[in-house]
Amino acid sequence: MILVNGQASESIPALDRGLAYGDGVFRTMRTRSGAVLLWPQHYRKLHADCNRLGIECPGERELFADVERIAASEPDCVLKLIVTRGPGGRGYAAPADGIPTRVAASFPLPSARPGCDEQGVRVSWCSTRLGDQPALAGVKHLNRLENVLARNEWSDPDIAEGLMRDDTGRVIAGTMSNVFILEADRLVTPALERCGVAGVQRSRILALADSLGVRSSIEPVPPHRMLAADQVYLTNSVIGAWWVAALEARTWRRCDLTPALLAALECP
Amino acid sequence: MILVNGQASESIPALDRGLAYGDGVFRTMRTRSGAVLLWPQHYRKLHADCNRLGIECPGERELFADVERIAASEPDCVLKLIVTRGPGGRGYAAPADGIPTRVAASFPLPSARPGCDEQGVRVSWCSTRLGDQPALAGVKHLNRLENVLARNEWSDPDIAEGLMRDDTGRVIAGTMSNVFILEADRLVTPALERCGVAGVQRSRILALADSLGVRSSIEPVPPHRMLAADQVYLTNSVIGAWWVAALEARTWRRCDLTPALLAALECP
DSSP: OEEETTEEOSEEETTBHHHHHOOEEEEEEEEETTEETTHHHHHHHHHHHHHHHTOOOOOHHHHHHHHHHHHHHOSSSEEEEEEEOOBOOSSSSOOTTOOOEEEEEEEOOOOOOTTHHHHOEEEEEOSOOBOOOTTTTBOOBSOOHHHHHHHTTOOOTTEEEEEEEBTTSOEEEESSSEEEEEETTEEEEOOOSSSSBOOHHHHHHHHHGGGGTOEEEEOOOOHHHHHTSSEEEEEETTTEEEEEEEETTEEOOOOTTHHHHHHHHSOO | OEEETTEEOSEEETTBHHHHHOOEEEEEEEEETTEETTHHHHHHHHHHHHHHHTOOOOOHHHHHHHHHHHHHHOSSSEEEEEEEOOBOOSSSSOOTTOOOEEEEEEEOOOOOOTTHHHHOEEEEEOSOOBOOOTTTTBOOBSOOHHHHHHHTTOOOTTEEEEEEEBTTSOEEEESSSEEEEEETTEEEEEOOSSSSBOOHHHHHHHHHGGGGTOEEEEEOOOHHHHHTSSEEEEEETTTEEEEEEEETTEEOOOOTTHHHHHHHHSOO
8 A cells, every 4th residue: 555645546746856866765664453653753763854954744643544444444564654845856955945755655564584593694794885075974864775775786696785885994893783892791782873774673772772781882893893702683673683693604503582572672 | 849859748758767867968048139159069979978877868860850859949938858768667677668758848047146247146055965976977877966955055055066075075066057167267077987977067167168268287285275266166057157256155256257258167
C-alpha cells in the first residue's frame, strides 16, 4: 500500500524536489500486529531532520493518520515514510510557498536470518567511504548514493551488511545500520558529527544502556578498535540488533551479555 | 511539457529509486528555435555519469526522441533530462533487472539579466562546503542537497550566484555553475577530482580556449588566487557564461578579452 499526501496512489509529481535533488528525509519503521513501533521517536527524528534542511515538517497528527492506515492494512510490515520539500520549478532555490510531499509505503518484512540470534551475522568492509559533510551529518536525507554504491560492492547473500568508514578510515556505520562495539562492560558507538545517520535505534540503545548495567559512550572507532572489541552489533529499526559473528577473517563468539542486550532492543 | 519514459505524464512511480535515494543523473540543456543545443556532448556526459553509478544508460536514439519532442513543443526553453535507476523495492541493493526511468521536462528560460554582458554579475560566498567524495565527484547525480543548502543561503535577487569551496577552503564551483579565472592570458578552472560537477560547458571551454588564443589549465584555486585574477567567469549550459563584476567587496572591470570569450561560448 502506498499513500501519497494521504491518498492511495502509485505515483508522485515528476517535478517533486525529492526526485530532482533528493531534497527530503525519510524513516524506515516496523509495524507489528497493526501497531507502528517507536512512532514518537520516529516522528521526533523526522521533525528534527526536516528542521536541519529547512523543510516544514507536516504535523504529527497528519503523518500518524498515514502510518496508521498503512499499519491497519499491513499489520506486520516495514513501513517507509518520506517527506520531501514538495513540487518545485527548476533551480536549487526552495520555493517560498512549497508544500511538502508525504509518501508512506509498506514493504514485506525482510526474510528472517534463521538462527541469527545464536549464530550472529557475517559482515565485510566496503571500500566506498562516507564523505565528510557536517551540514548533513546525522540526517536521514534522500541523498543516499554513497550507501547505494557501498551496498552494491557485494552480492554474496551470506554477507548481511557492509561496514563503511570515513575519509580518515574510522568506522562510521553499516550501509543500513548503526554500529556498536562492546569493550568489557562498555558500549561504544562512532561519533557522527561529520557523516553517517544517527538512527532512532542508536539513540534508544544509548538511552537503554544504563538499565542493562553497561556504560555507553560516543567515540571515534578506528578499525583496530573494532577488531579488538569483545562484540560488535549492528542496529536499525527493522532488524533491531544483530551481533557480528564474522568480519571477514575476524570471528567472534557470542558474549554472555548479548542475549540480554538483544532482548532489550526488541521493539516493544 | 513532461515526458516520462516517452509518454506525456505529470508523475513518476512513487517507489522510483530516483526519489528514494537520489539514485540517478541529470542534464540541463537549452533548446533554441526547436533545436537541442550541444546534444552530442550532453548525451556523452549523461552516458559517462550513468556508467559511474552502474546505471545502464538508455540509448541515444530513445533519449533523443524524448528531447526532440520537447524541443518541437517548446522551441526556446530549458530542457531537463533525468535518468534514474528506475523503480525498485526497499533497500540500497540495485535490482538486477532494473529498467531506468527517463524524465524529460521543459521549463521557461530564466529571465534575462539585462545588460549582463556589459555589466557582469554580482556573486557572493556560500558557507556550505562541498564534501569530498571521489566516488561521485564530477558526476551530475541527483544527490544535490549541498547545492540546495548553499543556494538557500541568500535571497537577494541582485546576487546572481554563490561560490562554493571544498573542505580545505579551495574554490570549486558556483551552486549551479563551473568557475574559470583569467590570469593574464591563461584560463584556470578548479580541479574536480574530489567534489563538484564537471559540466559540459566547462569541457567545451577547455577545448575552445586554444582557438581563442588563451592557454587553459585545471588547477587548485584558493580564494586569494580568485581575488587576484584579472577576471572571473561562471559557466553552464543555460547561461553560457557570465563574467563576475563583483564578488562581495572585490570588483572587476570587463577585460578586453571578455566579449570575445563570451561570444565564443554562445551555443551554436
